Amino acid sequence: MDSVPQSTQMMALGVLLVLSGLFSMAETAMMACNRFRLKAAARAGSRGAQRALDLLAQTDKLLGVILLFNNLINAAAATLTGVLAIDLFGEGELALGLGTIVVTFLILVFSEITPKVIGAGYANSLAPVVAFVLAPLLRLFYPVVWTVNLFVSALLKITRLQPTRQEENQTLSADELRALMTESGHFIPAAHRRILINLFELEDVTVEDVMTPRNQIEAIDLEQPLEAIQEQIATAHHGRVPVFEGDLDRVLGVLPQRRVVSALSAGELDKDEIRGLLTRPYFVPSATPLYSQLQFFQENRQRMALVVNEYGEVEGLLTLEDIIEEIVGKFTTGQPGQVDALNWTDGSVIVDGGRSLRELNAKLGLSLPLEGPKTLNGLLLEHLQDIPESGLSVRIGQVAMEILHTEDRMVRSVRIFQPQAQPE
Template sequence: MPESPLALQLATLGLLLVFSGLFSMSETTMMAANRYRLRSMASNGHRGATLALELLNQTEKLLGVILLFNNLINAAAATLVSVITIELFGDERWALGAGTLLVTFLILVFSEITPKVVGARYADKLAVMFAFPLAFLLRITYFIIWFINLFVELILRIIRLHPKDGDQSDALSTEELRTMVLEAGHVIPHKHRSILLNMFELEDITVEDVMTPRGAIEGIDLSDPIEEIAQQLGTSYHTRLLVFDGENDDVIGILHLRRLLGHSLDSVLDHDTLRTMVAKPYFVPAETPVYSQLQFFQENKQRMGLVVDEYGELLGLVTIDDIIEEMVGKFTTSSPDSADRLKWNEDGSVLIDGGHNLRDINRKLGLNLPVDGPKTLNGLIVEYLQDIPETGLSIRVGDVPIEVIQTQDRLVKMARIFKPTE
């Protein structure tokens, strides 16, 4: 009964090709699986993800068990094809050559390429399923895999490719994390993605990048008449004001208007009273990283600092709100702010205050003005010209045309920026 053994042999060959395809698929699946997603699933108690991570942590043994069975099956399939060919056509060379080509084609299409494409496409779903049989096979063949890996490790040491202790090949750099966030647009909402990207920049920017420039700081001068000071206090949009004594650099301290309000109900306001209510100022070096300053504010229950340069000259003021807005964007405050109204007019231009922060201009208008030097539009124009500009002067910084609209006290008070041409 020759038909029965031949049919059995063909069925066995088909079964071998299926198992070979499964091992090929498992190899691609385990190598292509997202380890961070597996770790998330494992932290939620997923047994398959936990097993998959354990296998991936011993890559040599994982690949050893997969390739051991895969090669044994492929060798058995090739031998079986030779047996079938001899039974059908005898010991003919052309028949054996044709059989070799046939089994190569079958293995390549049905046991290699197709399974690996499927495994790569559905790696995360299949990895948690393949982890169970692979862990079992590794357990029962552990000594064989260990023996084989002795030679593998010896070869790696000879060619100096053996991994060093503590080597974390799957650790991500900041730039790689940034790329992952950018490419996760379909998973992370736009606003959340923007916050995460801003967080990556906190280590690269300083308080000088986010501070309110010295020229835009509102404060009171104790050398002014008390009537003028009282009027200024009554119309201020801020709860804390700097207190000067004659010169802007001579900062006495910070006045909290809530404390002043309680005192004004009981007595008359005068200069001596203001001096007694002023809190000691806190100074911040201009090169302090924003992230470090945020930590200091949190640990010391502070909300405001005065930014000074290496000579102690006052450059500006930074608050915890400035740092938070750098991370999450502008939010509603009680003070009028034109920053949120920055947008191109119909003629492709926008009118901007000279003290406006360059980083904010770039962010809101989609420009690429240099921020590694001056931090404000006024500073950029003055540095570019190396002189105090006159009203009506036009310049081009990179591909951005800028026109000086108004100057005052050696400062650019207002400028018009034109949208770069394509």
């Protein structure tokens, strides 16, 4: 080494540091890249992305070839720095100590920290590029890498620290997928993001959460006079109407509106003809998960179901449109005159007592409890253990409310006051 000029030695040291930095950058880029984005690029025909995926499928060998060259280069750089220190300052402990400090600083800055920051910041762009270099190196030095990994595998087996299989590491749970959708930012439009998140939440929602309550079901009682029944059919807001006799728990069937239009217009519709036009009612338990019910609708070719409790009593009505609205959001008001908008006005909002607690929480940012009753009226009755009078004020959690109108043993309208932000 004494015959080699110091300028050449310094140039060689610089080359070694750059090469070490390139391998550090490659390691970080390969480990930090988005594998799902690589898969999408590979399906689109990117050869670099496919090579990167092939390398990531054998992480132990990928790390083996990178660290093999990285450590060889760093060792060579340390040796060369020691030689330079002796040439400049002579032999002695001071020269060796100074050389150690210098080479440590150079490796940290130029071979480790800076390249790794660049690799992490541009991982998705760099991974397909560096794969073209790492793949041939791995094939060329495979025997050396295999030998080193043999000792590594033995050590891991002795210490019982066997890593999880690569396929399991790449599998995302439902919560991880939900978080991925939430944090997708501008890559997915907000409306599409809400739909995807709502799909994940279908398993946590039951038909009882979104059904039309029993007291709001539009149904026909055959014990009414024929004129009243005909008028109700003519003014019905829905295409399918349940028909019962005396009590809603005695459902006879479902009347498709289009079947009775011609008979009604001809004035020939009587109760016996109505019975003959009925289709078989479809019942579902109230605790059925909404996603399962969507599948049941598809398998049974149904669009409407009557929701029953454990005693067989009708609790409400669910339609296919209710499930679709739960996924994509409200797109219909159901009945003319029904107001769906929920917006704070001067720090409060007036809502119907039959409003769903889930809907109020979602649209107003509230935290009303969902474990018990499903409607605001039910929550107030359970909380007060009595039928309240108009003008009564109550606070449930952080939400203050004023009962505006009570009728027929139900809370009809409530003013909800906007909760104040809690100081941190």
